[in-house]
Amino acid sequence: MSPALIELLIGIGGQLYKGISQAIETAKQNAELTEEQATALRAKMDAAFKTDPAWLVKPDPS
């Protein structure tokens, strides 16, 4: 296996761990979000869409 693929797998594992941890916290929710929580969630998503470089569409690799 090439070093690039090993790095890919390790990277995916790290990102997945972070995502799973967040999803598990979400799954524990047993009540409706308050207005403040819902507003904060929408602000967090909007900020990611607009400012997180990973969310920006970039040219295809050559």
Added chain:
Amino acid sequence: MKTRLLPLLSLLALLTLSNGCKSILPGNDPVVVRAQQTEQIAFTTFDTYVHIEDKYRSTLWAVSHDFKRVADKIRIGAPGWFKSFDAVLDAYKANRTSDNKANLAAGLAALEQSVIEAQSYLARAVEEGAKP
């Protein structure tokens, strides 16, 4: 590594599709709770996917151009998907009619479909990356 990552993906899929089974505190609408959970898990899944694709673009591009195609579809579509979903969720919360509930269910189904696609490409990234 592959055998450790695939169960993680299965867990993420399970969390996406089974969050309607939780016991809901009295006075809370299970429809709203499930919708909010699905929205949060959908965002987490999309965010995870676009970060992986962004960080390992050249490696994934060499495997299949579809990884970037799907990521760009999420990048372009997700803001609108969530805006539409929030609109039907807000409409249901303001007026809990059967029509608004049906609209919310349709919104949930559409969001879950996009999540399943992202999860399938995450699984494919693991599969392809683990090939000898």
